Amino acid sequence: MSESSNPALRFGVLGAANIARQFIAGVAPSALAAIHGVASRDATKGESFARETGVARHYGSYEEMLADPEVEAVYNPLPNSLHAPWSIRAAEAGKHVLCEKPLALDAHEAHAMFDAARANGVVLREAYPYMAQPQTVAMRRLLAEGAVGRPQYVQATIGFSLADPANVRFDPALGGGAVLDAGSYPVSLVRIALGRAPARVSAVARFHGPGVDRTLLGTLDFADGTLAQVACSFRSGNHRHALIAGDDGVLETTFMNHLRGGPLHLQLKRGKASTAPSETIDEGGGDGFQLEAESFVRLVRGDAAAWTGATEAESVDIAATIDALRRSAARDGAWTEVSG
Ligand SMILES: NC(=O)c1ccc[n+]([C@@H]2O[C@H](COP(=O)([O-])OP(=O)(O)OC[C@H]3O[C@@H](n4cnc5c(N)ncnc54)[C@H](OP(=O)(O)O)[C@@H]3O)[C@@H](O)[C@H]2O)c1
The missing domain is CATH 3.30.360.10 (Dihydrodipicolinate Reductase; domain 2)
Known part of the structure; x- marks a missing residue:
């Protein structure tokens, strides 16, 4: 199957973060990646964030989004100390994870995150659009x-x-x-x-x-x-x-x-x-x-050479x-x- 005939990888966004607005706008024209839904700790905030960013679905909790089998990958733009716990929970829910920088507060956390991804058969990478x-x-x-x-x-x-x-x-x-x-x-x-x-x-x-x-x-x-x-x-x-x-x-x-x-x-x-x-x-x-989201999708679909971002060793x-x-x-x- 050619790349363009594959359905777009469905991302869920954790939190109504400022940077998520740019990620969602950047992904919008892509044929490879799509934003399936956004989750907020506050259902009303999630609803207005979804409306403003043109995303069809919203969830009133992060847990609810992670339980949605239609979400294939998670974009994690939470505050830095929440990168590890929520990326690990996303991996445990079977989602691939593109996590905002800094991936982790220290190397110990970074190793735990990559271990969780490996144990659950999903891909985890740190987001650096540059x-x-x-x-x-x-x-x-x-x-x-x-x-x-x-x-x-x-x-x-x-x-x-x-x-x-x-x-x-x-x-x-x-x-x-x-x-x-x-x-x-x-x-x-x-x-x-x-x-x-x-x-x-x-x-x-x-x-x-x-x-x-x-x-x-x-x-x-x-x-x-x-x-x-x-x-x-x-x-x-x-x-x-x-x-x-x-x-x-x-x-x-x-x-x-x-x-x-x-x-x-x-x-x-x-x-x-x-x-x-x-x-x-x-x-x-x-x-x-x-470019980053598309490179991530290609990596998830098995084209390791297509990933242009930080490798696991670089992130650690x-x-x-x-x-x-x-x-x-x-x-x-x-x-x-x-x-x-
Ligand atoms: N790659 C880049 O170019 C780039 C640029 C800027 C920032 N970043 C990274 O992206 C991340 C988010 O930055 P941001 O400026 O977008 O942050 P932000 O606007 O403050 O958003 C963070 C979101 O996290 C959620 N959240 C969960 N627990 C929270 C808590 N205890 N306190 C506050 N918010 C909480 C909130 O969403 P809900 O209330 O909806 O749940 C909030 O909207 C950071 O890790 C930052 O380093 C990357």
Whole structure:
């Protein structure tokens, strides 16, 4: 059966989350994925969310949606501390799971989630729409081809301004904090650029409250001598930028989530010379949420090579690295081992 003659994979959405609006809109034009229903803890909220987003079904509890045999896959955009428990429950209900970043609060949780997926014969992956975009696919390919030589260091930074004190990102019980939320992007970028986890990290942070960092700067030290720096903030102008400096070239990217009308940005300077020209790599674009969902559907249907996002090993390393950065920041920058 050809891909287009397969019925679309039916997703259920856990929670009326802001990001779910973008996921639902991104998936809408897809022939491979469809949003079957949305679940909210509050039936009235679920109903109005379904109406606003044009989704046919709504459920008054997460349990009700997981019990629906017509739901084949679950998109989990719950607050960070609920990623593990609800992804595990979804897997136990026999649903494939596309879970928002950060997949887990630490490597232990990440392993438990993948174990649950394996035990129930379903697929679990962490959602990073920027990884599904052609520019990131091209970045991975260029680095693997040695376009910048051997990477010596990576710098990756992200920031935006978060004003509302009621935002879930400020709640320690819900896995709040800049490094868990925003920092998962630069940490993930470093992981996919360098292909392994750091051996140890050191991080200094400024805190919003106990256990919730609002700005964090971290150094990642790799066993082979490679270095990386990550920065993230809830109190800065909006930016997202990464630089991968190799011994024979430099690559720069904005690792944007999805287009939002803006240009893709991936610049490559090959060679060591200051006069080396800077090439703009233009691989076209697309909505990261649609590309990610379609790549996930192909993976679920057995085409492992079609998955462009984080692998299981990458997600475990990202969780382990973020956890180590948090533990280091709590001890004012003390070197902390990363254990996956
Ligand atoms: N990939 C990306 O580009 C991207 C971008 C932004 C955010 N994210 C990730 O997506 C997730 C959600 O972010 P968001 O900004 O969309 O969050 P949000 O708007 O605050 O939504 C979170 C939803 O979780 C549900 N929920 C369940 N228990 C809750 C509790 N105790 N407190 C608050 N809400 C609870 C609520 O839905 P009901 O009340 O309807 O049950 C709520 O609408 C986070 O993990 C974040 O890191 C990813």
